[in-house]
Amino acid sequence: MLSTNTPLLTQISAYKSKDACRNDLKPQDVPGLHFFEMNTIQTATNNFSLSNKLGQGGFGSVYKGKLQDGKEIAVKRLSSSSGQGKEEFMNEIVLISKLQHKNLVRILGCCIEGEERLLIYEFMSNKSLDTFLFDSRKRVEIDWPKRFNIIQGIARGLLYLHRDSRLKVIHRDLKVSNILLDEKMNPKISDFGLARMYQGTEYQDNTHRVVGTLGYMAPEYAWTGVFSEKSDIYSYGVLLLEIISGEKISRFSCGGKTLLAYAWEFWSENRGTNLLDQVVADSCCPSEVGRCVQIGLLCVQHQPVDRPNTLELLYILTTTSDLPTPKQPTFVVHTSDCESHFRDLITVNEMTQSVILGR
Structure with missing residues (x-):
């Protein structure tokens, strides 16, 4: 022992x-x-x-x-x-x-x-968040107040992992299917098989083996192997926009636009309230929805320095303080050349992926 x-x-x-x-x-x-x-x-x-x-x-x-x-x-x-x-x-x-x-x-x-x-x-009686969010019949069961509670709960779990636990943990595979729901629809982050842990003030590392799920991986992690608290924040931003819209990042395409591009367009035009899943529109507070869209866009900024850290994230989610103005995120362009190049790196499906990066 x-x-x-x-x-x-x-x-x-x-x-x-x-x-x-x-x-x-x-x-x-x-x-x-x-x-x-x-x-x-x-x-x-x-x-x-x-x-x-x-x-x-x-x-x-x-x-x-x-x-x-x-x-x-x-x-x-x-x-x-x-x-x-x-x-x-x-x-x-x-x-x-x-x-x-x-x-x-x-x-x-x-x-x-x-x-x-x-x-x-x-055992989580309500299984995972995706069983509700992406089901045409069950999505109505998670109205906006429930979704907002889930959004905040995930952020609290992340704050514990990044800042408040004995270990400092980077999850590296935060996605909608890894959020479980208890009998009261409270969220619980699951699946820590890919997580990495640190002590003290160490918050960044790199790897030759990139692991994660297509669509949720931060640009700097997907292309260079560098991961940090801010790469989890990027994944959280994607997850947040999925919860608001009820749309799946890997399946969404509207006029050739990705979900991130779609969210940016709505935020630019009307501060994002139209992004909300319309089956729950009657239960929402428009200003709250718009604020969450803006926070989601801040989380998916191309440069890690432009994303909030986890302390800042929970603060802006639970207050009405002024928010920074997001820059237009970098979008994945839907072209055959781009898709072919990315498939050379990662097999595209809905499971966790890994790819060896040469140095």
């Missing part, structure tokens, strides 16, 4: 070593994390039946389960063919077990048996 005097980040690095990625991770290595028996999880999920399947992610499937005491759980089952996913499995175990906040999903435990690697979470 590691000494309690070992710096926290050093402990985490040790947990994530190649030895720990095999079967010798012990309960004492991650204090407070429950280790489940495989037969317990098999019974809870009806042996991972299709009827219990909640969804499919980049590195495995998620199932609903019920323990013998009646407690409902969500089980992420790592695909046995995903070698890359094993690192992210370890990352999520050691990271999220150290984090506690009402706007972060809570991990209950894990199971490691043979080639099986499972993460067990609290």
Whole structure:
């Protein structure tokens, strides 16, 4: 067992070593994390039946389960063919077990048996935000007050990750499908497999392996591998504009315009109120919607220095203070040449992507 005097980040690095990625991770290595028996999880999920399947992610499937005491759980089952996913499995175990906040999903435990690697979470009865936002029937259930609450809740979770937790965490894969909703429609940030953590005042790093989801990645991260608090802010801005409009960044195209270009056009013409999803227009406060559109545009500024940090973000979301005027964001142009070039870097689909950048 590691000494309690070992710096926290050093402990985490040790947990994530190649030895720990095999079967010798012990309960004492991650204090407070429950280790489940495989037969317990098999019974809870009806042996991972299709009827219990909640969804499919980049590195495995998620199932609903019920323990013998009646407690409902969500089980992420790592695909046995995903070698890359094993690192992210370890990352999520050691990271999220150290984090506690009402706007972060809570991990209950894990199971490691043979080639099986499972993460067990609290069950979110309303699943993920995209199941409401992009469904023609269910989107009406999240009116503007609910959407504004979700917008603020995500920002509070980010503030905790970036500034208020023992670890300073860059999520690197903030997107609508990674926002879970509890029974009261409160948002919880999930999926920390790609997250990176820091100590002290360190807030920027670079990588040879860019990971994330097309449409949400900040320009400096997608093209150079540099990531920071501000790259999460960019992803948040995209997410914010999706919540307002009810439109998906990867699918939206209106007259050849991207969602960011569309939002900029509306903000330039009428301060953005027309961007709101019309099925919830009757429930909105126009000035609040316009302010959120402007904040979203500030978050997706091309230069990181022009984006708010997380402290500033929560402040401008919860006050009526004056806002800076955003510059026109850099848009992805919908041309065959541009799309072909980008496909050389990243396979375009809706799952988390990675690409090796040469130096």
